[in-house]
Amino acid sequence: MERLLEEAASAHPQECCGILLGADDTIKAIRPTTNVHPAPDRHFEIDPQALVDAHRAARSGGPSVIGYYHSHPNGRAEPSATDRQQSAGDGAIWAIIAAERITLWRSGDAGFEALPYVVAPR
Structure with a gap:
């Protein structure tokens, strides 16, 4: 969560x-x-090559692409x-960062559904 807030701020x-x-609904x-x-x-538009690279890494045993994040600066x-x-x-899963806050959403057929979340200790 700290990294997401740092990304948005920078x-x-x-x-x-x-x-x-x-994996599944766990962001690692x-x-x-x-x-x-x-x-x-x-x-926002995610660099397409970065997305391709992430999917390739997942096929080679790396973590799966389970969603995306972006900020709403204003x-x-x-x-x-x-x-x-x-x-x-x-x-x-979509993580949206705004006003030093992060919300999670699931993208579905009927639009977005808000997701609750728990931050696990490191």
């Missing part, structure tokens, strides 16, 4: 973004990526209208 006023790695690591969107102050910690349009509805 990218401000632009949106940070990256990949959530783990994050992989920060470059925001390649042409308007990174209002939108917004709320909930899916925006753009997030709703871009969501694949594939069950991925």
Whole structure:
């Protein structure tokens, strides 16, 4: 959680973004990526090569890609209208960081569903 907050703070006023790695519904690591969107102050796009690399690593025995994260530098910690349009509805977990807060969401057929979470001790 600290790393997500740090990523958002260091990218401000632009949106940070990256990949959530783990198994099932357990996030074990994050992989920060470059925001390649042409308007990174209002939108995010994960570097496609980073996404391909993460999936390749998972096929080679590494952690699975279970979702994505990004920040809303001047917004709320909930899916925006753009997030709703871009969501694949594939069950991925989305972490959204805003105002020093992190919320988790599941992308599904009916849109986003808020997820509760527990931070496990290290």
